[in-house]
Amino acid sequence: MALSTYISAISQALREEMEADERVYCLGEDIALYGGAFRVTEGFLDQFGEGRMIDTPIAESQIIGTAIGSALMGMRPVAEMQFMDFISCGFDQLTQYAATSRYRWDVPCPIVVRGPSGGGVHGGPFHSQNNEMWFAQTPGLKVVCPGTAYDAKGLMKAAIRDDDPVLYFEHKYLYRRIKEELPTDDYIVPLGKGIVRRPGNTITLVTYAAMQYVALEAAEVLKHDGIELEIIDLRSIAPLDSDLVVESIKKTHKVILLHEDQAFGGISGELSARIAEEAMEYLDGPIRRITPPNTHVPYSPPLEEAFMPNAKDVVYVARELANY
């Protein structure tokens, strides 16, 4: 069976959903004629025509607003942000309109806003952000961050079929670096559900998106010390599957929270609070966080290296925590 990259999994999901459901269409900057800055929608214009592949001006608020209006009229738009960093220009439409629609008047707003996020590719401050938490904090928005090709496809399909607005954060570092065999059958990955990526009984390590590969790399080192990480991939940030985390901690009694977003306001803060509220008596050590510093994402390689958590960080902290 052929291997699929992470980015091809996204394309496959979009294509299959557009083939299956006439209401699904895409809009965004350079997505139709050009096929998208990262080529996620290459060939789509020929297959689906310009009625369903709409190139827009550089106007994120318009892109998201237009998506909302068409969704209210029964369409299923998938809006691309060329980089998720630019979603700030459409912040108002998402947090004020899309997020509140269902709560305000029982009318769902089924839009998907997708695009590349994350660092590690020397994109600098405006092409590397992990800004998922800007939205996770807003009730009514679902936020997913797939970390595998399987999840990328399954979460995209679930997002398109979901009646609520979903923000789909792709990790651009993973686009062509991971390859997997994907099922040929139609499948979805449910929104709001995490998964145990690697079972273990020494320390629970909670992460998502690209950082899970850092954790897996560290786990291979740590196992020689007798430290078995149980790695949880959250997959969704909102809703947040903290039950899975709490259950794991009841077994391991120790936890490390690892992500590429900063610590201040990152999901590890909310997770720490939930762990303290729901599993305090199970903990045999402090909750440890491994995140970048509270800075912007720097450009120059030595700086970005200094910024980004790596497998050695995980090994160091895990050893420390195991000995606690």
Place this chain on the structure above:
Amino acid sequence: MSPKPGATKPAARNTAARAKAQAPRPAVTKEEKVSATTTTAGDAHAGSVPKDVSLKLFRFMKLTRETEDRIERKLYRQGKIVGGCYVGRGQEGITIGCVAALQEKDVIFPSHRDMGAFIMRGMPLVTIFAQYLGRADTPTRGKDGNAHLGDVSLGLINYVSHLADNVPIAAGAALAFKHRGEPRISINFLGEGSTSRGDFYEGLNFAAIHKLPVVYIVNNNQWAYATPVERQMPVKNVADRAPAFNIPGVIVDGNDVEAVYLAAMEAFERARSGGGPTLIECKTFRMTGHSAHDDAGYVPKEQFEIWAKKDPIIRMERRLRERGWIDDKYVGDMDGEIKKSVEEAAEIALGMPLPDGSETLNGVFTTPYRVKDVFPWRQTEEYKSIVIKKEKA
């Protein structure tokens, strides 16, 4: 010693700036004086609008006025409506004139000054009052107030307070119609204040590029809260911005409901037949404060006086009488019927129950999802027995 240039203290500079900003603006421009005397007389539209339509426009303006008067001047002042309270007094002709020109399947993206849209489209008066009163059995279940209302089946789309959001959203609805080949249009009401936001430009730009079946109607009531129009825009008219999008910009006397109706008919037909969007600017005046709490003391009194003479309902009544279509009895009967229906609806709404606090947790997502109750102890007797004494100031 006089201060050197550039040595002015910041405080002094601020004072100077403030003095300049607060310099008395002309209460009434020459043009306003002229239009006040010319547009209220004569019958420019005689024969242009069918009698039944004209009578309908008149009736719905009156019904809207009575409904909003009940809301703002009675229920709000009696303390029965909480929070802010916005009405469109003096601007009824814009909404009614446009909505009357729509077809059944068209959709409306209203603002907070467009009560007439809800009434004319058939939203029950009881529902409207219940919404203002925060009652449970409303489309928002008490989660939002004022005319933040909607009903997709009536083509009424609920809006958010960030009003310019609707510009690209209304374009999105039109995009759906165009894509599916449906002969429907969407219309979006906004104030001149909303035209200051980027979404206005982004939305119009996109709508114009794709010649979408959408019409934007700006009620230029000359005040965005306490900021007069000349402090909002460097152009004289909102419609002057239309050429930038290569679309027609039309200026209408917003207090002449028939003029609005005729302008709307033309623009809606153009949109429906593939001619793309139109920007209609309706010149009007906000005959209230921004909200019911606001006495609009910053608006020169003369402006209110001038515009009171141009009241759209009074003008329409005079015109219909001159055409011999209505008389004292007609108006008396209509007033009685309107008053009665408004009175009854308000009474029914006042008797409706408020929502239970638990409703707060419902409806964040469409898929089954209930927000965790963060106050589980509130159901306990111990919690209920706690008494917080407020100290007197």
